[in-house]
Amino acid sequence: MTEPISGSKLFNALKDEETIIMACNTRTTVGVVKGIFRAAKELDAVVMMELAKSESDLNGGYTGITPAKYAEETRKYSSEVGFDSWALHADHITMKKGTPEEIEETKKLIAAQVDAGFTSFAIDASFLFNSEGETVEEQLAENIRVTIELAKFIEEKMGDKEFGLECEVGEIGKKDSDGRILTKPEEAVAFVKALEAAGVKPHGIAIANGSAHGNTYDAEGKLIEQVSIDIPQTIKVAEALKGEDSNVRVVQHGITGTPLDLIASKFPKKAIIKGNVGTEWQNVAWSVLEEKEPELYKEIQEWVMEKYGEEAKRKGLKSEVEIFGKYSKKAWKPFYEKVHALKPETVKAIEEKAYSRAKQFFEAFGAVGSGEKVRNYRG
Numbered sequence: 001m002t003e004p005i006s007g008s009k010l011f012n013a014l015k016d017e018e019t020i021i022m023a024c025n026t027r028t029t030v031g032v033v034k035g036i037f038r039a040a041k042e043l044d045a046v047v048m049m050e051l052a053k054s055e056s057d058l059n060g061g062y063t064g065i066t067p068a069k070y071a072e073e074t075r076k077y078s079s080e081v082g083f084d085s086w087a088l089h090a091d092h093i094t095m096k097k098g099t100p101e102e103i104e105e106t107k108k109l110i111a112a113q114v115d116a117g118f119t120s121f122a123i124d125a126s127f128l129f130n131s132e133g134e135t136v137e138e139q140l141a142e143n144i145r146v147t148i149e150l151a152k153f154i155e156e157k158m159g160d161k162e163f164g165l166e167c168e169v170g171e172i173g174k175k176d177s178d179g180r181i182l183t184k185p186e187e188a189v190a191f192v193k194a195l196e197a198a199g200v201k202p203h204g205i206a207i208a209n210g211s212a213h214g215n216t217y218d219a220e221g222k223l224i225e226q227v228s229i230d231i232p233q234t235i236k237v238a239e240a241l242k243g244e245d246s247n248v249r250v251v252q253h254g255i256t257g258t259p260l261d262l263i264a265s266k267f268p269k270k271a272i273i274k275g276n277v278g279t280e281w282q283n284v285a286w287s288v289l290e291e292k293e294p295e296l297y298k299e300i301q302e303w304v305m306e307k308y309g310e311e312a313k314r315k316g317l318k319s320e321v322e323i324f325g326k327y328s329k330k331a332w333k334p335f336y337e338k339v340h341a342l343k344p345e346t347v348k349a350i351e352e353k354a355y356s357r358a359k360q361f362f363e364a365f366g367a368v369g370s371g372e373k374v375r376n377y378r379g
C-alpha cells in the first residue's frame with residue numbers, strides 16, 4: 001500500500017517555489033480519485049487529498065465517507081496508480097462555538113483522523129471573530145485560543161510524526177453590506193505571531209480574499225466564472241508575513257470556477273502554497289452521470305429539489321441549475337450505494353474526465369515536476 005507523506009514535507013519543500021500544491025476535496029472517491037492520481041503521476045505533481053469536517057466526520061458527514069474510509073480509499077487508488085507523492089489532509093476542522101463540548105467533540109474527530117493516517121490538518125476557528133474587539137488581537141482572541149488548543153492536541157496525538165498544519169484567519173466568503181470581507185495583512189500577522197508565541201507553527205493560513213466555496217452564479221442563477229479573488233490583497237498578506245521573516249504562506253480556498261488562464265498567469269505562486277479545488281470534482285461526476293446514467297441523475301436532481309428547493313428559493317436562489325449546484329453536495333450520502341454501483345464504463349468516464357481536468361489544474365498551478373522537488377528536499 002502507498003502511504004501518504006507528511007504535509008509538512010510538501011509545504012517546506014515548496015514554500016519558495018513558483019508552484020501551488022493542489023488539494024482536492026473528492027466528495028466521491030468513485031472514478032475521481034484515481035483520475036487525479038493518474039494526472040499527478042504523469043506530471044509528477046504532488047497533490048493533497050482532503051475532506052472537510054462537514055464533508056467527512058465520524059458519522060460520514062454529508063458525503064457518507066468517514067475519515068477511516070477516506071484514508072482506505074485514497075491509499076487503495078494511489079497504490080493502484082503507483083503514485084506516492086501525496087498527503088492526506090483534514091480540511092476545515094471547523095469550530096463555530098468554541099465551547100468545551102465542541103472542542104471535545106472535535107478532538108474525537110482529530111483522534112480518528114490521526115489513527116486513520118492523516119498527515120496534514122487544517123484548523124478552522126475563523127468563525128470565532130469578535131467584532132466588538134477594539135484591537136486585532138482582541139478580535140482574534142477566541143480564534144487564537146481554540147486554534148492553539150487543537151494544534152497542541154494534534155501534536156500530542158501525532159507523537160514524533162511530523163505533520164502539515166494550516167490555520168484560518170478570516171471566514172471565507174463572508175460578506176457585509178460592502179461585499180466580501182477581506183483579511184487584512186495586520187490580522188494575518190497578529191494571528192501568526194500569537195500562534196508562534198505559543199509554539200504553534202502553521203505552514204499555511206487560509207485567508208478571506210474574495211473567493212467563496214462552490215460554484216458561482218449571476219443574479220439570474222446562471223453559472224458563471226469566479227473572478228472575485230483579490231490578488232493584490234493576497235500578495236499584501238503574503239508580503240506582510242514575509243516581512244516578519246515568517247515561513248507561513250497563504251492557502252487559497254474556493255478555486256472552483258476560477259478561469260484556468262487567470263490562475264496560470266495571475267496567481268502569485270510563491271505567495272500561495274496550497275490551493276483547494278473541491279466542487280470541481282463534484283461537477284465532473286454530475287456531468288458524467290447526466291450523460292451516462294440519466295435516470296440516476298434525474299433521481300438525484302428530484303431529491304435535491306424536493307429536499308432543498310423551498311429553502312433555496314427562500315434564500316433567493318433563482319434557477320434550478322443554481323439550486324442543484326449549491327445543494328447537490330448533500331446527495332452524496334443518501335446516494336452513496338447507488339454511486340458505488342455505477343456501471344464500470346460510467347466510472348471510467350468519470351476517471352477520464354477527472355484525469356484531464358486535474359492535468360489542466362496542475363499545469364495552471366505551476367505544479368508540473370513538484371514531486372521531484374519534494375523528493376530531493378532535505379530539511
Ligand SMILES: [Zn+2]
Binds near residue numbers: 254
Ligand atoms: Zn475551504
